[in-house]
Amino acid sequence: YNQIEKHNDSLLTSHQRKLNFLKEEWSHVDLESVIQKLVDFQIAIPSWALGTGGTRFGRFAITGGEPRTIEEKIEDVGLLHALNGASGAISLHIPWDIPQNAEALKNLASSYGLKFDAMNSNTFQDQAGSAHSYKFGSLQNVNKDIRKQAIDHNIEVIKHGIALGSDALTVWLADGSCFPSQLNFRKSFENTLESLQEIYSALPDDWKMFVEYKAFEPNFYSTTVGDWGQSLLYASKLGKKAFTLVDLGHHLPNANIEQIVALLLMEGKLGGFHFNDSKYGDDDLTAGSIKPYQLFLIFNELVEGMDAKGMNHAKDLGWMIDASHNVKDPLEDLLQSVEAIMIAYAQALLVDRKSLIAAQENNDVAKAQEILQHTFRSDLRALVAEARLRANAALSPIGLYRDLSVRTQLVKTRGLGTVATGL
């Protein structure tokens, strides 16, 4: 009789009441298969979201208990996964994480039921002891030696990933320019493409390369992978293992992200996501904290498009969180993000697809909106909770996390220190 079971028993009656209500409300739908899809769905946690967060203006330590090693980061994600049953993977970053003994890390991860998701390279910071600076870009650089250093780093990251059993490389480049005429757009693109091609040729056959785009920051005039069009150009030229990665915070204001997602998916070039939320730019706030309707609309396109192509929701795209904060306990924050993503997914699964298609075919605009908002405005939290229950996780992950004073325990074992890495 462990702590999770005890916690669940205390909430079971109220959970059953809410679930039964949903079962009645949605009796025309195969809720069992919806719940199973929710059980199967896993979202990777980035190693850099577990500790000190912040912005370029300052970084602030969390309240303590920050993971000091990869092992402790794996432990933290293991804890999240035990609580919500939906965080079954960790996304590592090189060199903020340097795996020393891959075999031991793999064993540790699998003891928590975790896999290694996409590996992240870093050519946006200069590393101590490296020969060249990325001040004027990495894969785009006019200097071939600098490009080579960045290429070699990415190949190194692939090797770490192979040893850990990962099967994807995410490339996010800070490359770009701050002033008009600083660089030649075409040459920067060509250099970047050529560099990516070299990295691509080091990719194992069963791997994917995710080309992440970002509208601006740290460069403020141009970005060399600045939007989905540019990312799609690289991914198309690279080949069938290359895909576009959509970070929800990487668009210009008011971009229609759900439409971007639908078209990338249609083209077979959508690789995956960095989930987060934002009000202004790359704010990296908790998923669903600002625009939950947008998150739902994105999942609505995903479910529709993936089903049309017969894709496996859980396996065929990369689902990752990319967040960084300094005002919340990062573990609570990540539990909130995963919950928001699961709710949006559940809502999308319940959209009355047939009626929606009919409404679209009849140009019945009001009906189409009614259909979408009916599920968006339905409280489906009990379905997500039921999926957790079936995965032997907690009915209320944050509730249990607080009841057990997990952070206080972590402070006791790990201390108050901070290990400042991350953006």
Ligand code: AOS
């Ligand atoms: C940067 O803005 C991107 O979102 C990156 O995906 C990420 O934050 C970074 O690569 C951390 O490794």
Ligand code: ZN
């Ligand atoms: Zn990102």
Ligand code: ZN
């Ligand atoms: Zn970002």
Ligand code: ZN
């Ligand atoms: Zn972001």
